[in-house]
Amino acid sequence: MKNLHISTTVNGDQTEFVCAPDETLLDVLRNRLGLTGAKEGCGTGDCGACSVTLNGRLVCACLVLGAEADGAEIGTVEGLATGDHLHPLQSNFIEHAALQCGVCTPGILVAAKALLEKNPNPTDTEIRYWLAGNLCRCTGYDKIIKAVQIAAAEMRNA
C-alpha cells in the first residue's frame, strides 16, 4: 500500500501527515498527530465519541479516510479552549458534573458546539435530537442536556 502525503488544517493550524490509504481520520488524529481527544467507541458511526468537524460539518472521524482531509479544515475538541481559557461548554460540563468516565465527552462537546453555532437557543428536544448520535454509558443524558443549556445561556449573554 502506497502511503499518501496529506496537507490539511487542524484547529486552524496548517498540518501535514503521511497515512495509508485505508487509514481513518480518527486513526490519523490519534496515532499520527497526537490529538487523542477524539475517541474510538465503535468505529462504525454509532457512538459519536470520534465527532469532529470537517469543513464546518459535524462528522464521525471513524467514517472519514485520512486521505479525505487533504485541503480540508478539521476541528477537534483540542481546538475548543483558547489557551488556558476553557470554552463555556467545557467549564459548564465540569461545573455541572456532565461527565463521569469522559470517553463520550470530547465528541459531545464538539457536537454541542456545532449545534450552538447553528442554533444559539435550542430547546431540550432539539439538543436531544442533535446529540442522538452521541452515546454516553455512564453520566445519563439529563446532566448533559442541562450543561449544554447553561453554556448556551452563558454564550448568549456574553
Next chain:
Amino acid sequence: MRYEKPSTAQEATNLLATEPGIARVLSGGTDVLVQIKAGMIEPDLIVDIKNLDRIRDITPEQGGFRIGAAVSGATLGEHAGVTALWPGVVEAFELIGSTQVQGRATMAGNLCNGSPAADSVPAMVAANAIARIAGPDGARNCPVQDIPVSPGRTALAKGEFITSIFLPARPERAADAYLRFTPRTEMDIAVASAAVSLELDADGTCTSARIALGAIAPTVVLVDAASICIIGTKLDATSLEAMSEACSAACNPIDDKRGTVEFRTRIVGVLAKRAALIAYKRAGGRA
C-alpha cells in the same frame, strides 16, 4: 488499497472501468467505511468522487432541482427550495442516521448501497426522480426505481456511477410525505416504510399518485394498484382503506428479529395511509 480523487467524471469512469480488482465509489463513506471496518469488503481501489465539478451543488433545472451526487443530508436539509418542492424526499433523507451521519451521507450513496430498507429510496421513487449516470459510453439518465435490482446490487454497469439525481418540477397543488416504522425514534433501520407523492386539482381531488414502499421486498416497490385506489378521490376513508390493502398485497417481506412477515405486511398499509394524508394536507387538500 489505492485511493484516487479524480477531478473529471471521465477520469473517474476510466479508473472504475479498468480496475481488475474490487473498486468502490466513495461518497459520504457512511456505508463504505463501515463495510471495510467490518471486513465485508476489501476494495483494491477507492474512487472518491467529491472533487468532481458540480458534484456538491444543488442546481435549479426546469422547475425542479438537480442534486449533485455528493450533496450531504445536512446540505439538502438546509436548502429551502428543495424542502418546499419535495418535503417528503427531504424528510426521508433526514431520517438517516445521526447529525454526524447527515454531515456526510448522500442520496446517491443510499441508493447505490442497495439496502432494501434505504430510507430515501422510496421517497425518490415516489418523486419519480431520475439519476444521471456517467460511464464509459458517456452519460445516460435512468429512473431511480430501475437502479436497485436486488439487495446490495444495482443496475449500474462496471465503470458507471451516479453524478446527480434530478427531482422534477411539479404542479402547484402537489406534495409528498414519507413515514417509516422503527422501534426507536432515532438511529434505527426501517422495519417497513412508505412514501406517497400526490397531485391535486383545484377542488382537492387527487389527479395523480405515486406510492412506493420500502423494507417489505428485496427492492423498493412502486404500487400502481394502490395509486389507482385514490386517484379521482379526495382520500375518503373507503378509498384509503382500499389503497392500504393494495399496499399490503404488494408485500414480499422477510421475517427477521426486527419484524415478522405479518407485521411488515400490515404496518406498511397503515404507514401508506398516514403518509397519504400528510401529503394530501401538504398539497393543500382538506381531508
